[in-house]
Amino acid sequence: MKKQWQLILTAIMFYTRLPVHVNMPHSEEALxxxxxxxxxxxxxxxxxxxxxxxGFGEIAPRMVCILLALIAGIWVTGAFHEDGFADMCDGFGGGWTKERILEIMxxxxxxxxxxxxxxLLMTLKFTSLLSLPLDHVALAVFIAQPLSRFVAVTVIYTHSYARENEDSKAKPVSKGITLQDLLLAGIFGITPLIIAxxxxQNYTLLxxxxxxxxxxxxMVRMMSKWIGGYTGDCLGAVQQVSETVIYLCFCILTWKYT
Structure with missing residues (x-):
């Protein structure tokens, strides 16, 4: 149990900017x-x-509350995933060979x-959430944040790391994960959707x-075709696209309940 707690702290240290003390060596295996x-x-x-x-729901307009919540999400992760999405857009938009795409990213x-x-991505997130009351915005966020990250984890499980020199942000996860890891991640990722x-009482959310x-x-088809696998930027892009898809779907599937 202590070792798992240390791994959780390691995940917080690596994937957020929150200060934590990890009482274990900072190894690639642990990451x-x-x-x-x-x-x-x-x-x-x-x-x-x-x-x-x-916190701001009682003192600020709904539009401001949603914008501040999105900013908070970006702050806590240090724009880790947003940076990956932007890099992937640049790489796949401006490169025509694997080497050039990886160089641009x-x-x-x-x-x-x-x-x-x-x-465009941030605008779609904002406008999708803006159509919802605050309690539904909270539910959408509760679903999207874990589930979108689980989608990225599935890519690590099913595909290979694309860079030959492991010197990027994906280096700690370039060796892949086990089925047990995937199942545990799935529990954390899918449970909020079930709860919501x-x-x-809206099972169309499925x-x-x-x-x-x-x-x-x-996205996986595009990555496989052009670079033969994933990079850290690609994982960030998968998370961001998945998060946006969830917000959009939640907006469409719950509008008549609001």
């Missing part, structure tokens, strides 16, 4: 094993975003594709799953 708790990090992010939503500067992609369906499968299929 790789901590990937099983990536969806649990989504619970933490969702809790912080929900606290902002509810490694560049810390953001290009036109990355800027426009990130702007029972709470709302349609979020095929929507995510379709989005994942498209």
């Amino acid at each position: 790789n094993k901590a990937t099983r708790y990536l969806p649990l990090i989504g619970w933490l992010t969702a809790a912080i975003m929900t606290a902002v939503l509810l 490694k560049d810390s500067r953001i290009g036109t594709f990355g800027m426009l992609g990130l702007l 369906m029972i709470y709302l 349609l979020i799953i095929p929507a995510l499968v379709l989005a994942r299929w498209y």
Whole structure:
């Protein structure tokens, strides 16, 4: 149990900017094993975003509350996943060979594709949530943060790391994960969706799953075709696209209940 707690703290240390003390060596093996708790990090992010939503709900307009919650989510992760999405947009938008795509994604500067992609993605997140009352926004966040991270974990399980020199942000997870890790991540990732369906008595929310499968299929197909696997940026992009798909689906599937 103590070792698992240390792995959770390692996951918090690696995937967020929250200060934690991990009483174990900072090894690649520990970081790789901590990937099983990536969806649990989504619970933490969702809790912080929900606290902002509810905290400002009585003193600020709904639009401001939602924007502040999105900012809080970006702050707690240090824009870790958003950066990956922007880099993937630049790489796949401007590169025509594996080498060139990987070179562009490694560049810390953001290009036109990355800027426009990130702007449109954040706009879609904001407008999808803006159509919901605050309690439904909290539920959407509660579902999206863990489940979108689980989708990224499934890519680690099913596909290979694309870079030959493991010098990027995905290095700790480049060796893949076990089936046991995947199942544990799945519990943390899918449970919020089940809870939300029972709470709302709206089982059409299950349609979020095929929507995510379709989005994942498209992104994985593109990654496999052009670079032969995933990178850290690709995982961040998968998380961001999945999160946005969940918000959009939640908006569509619950509008008549609001």
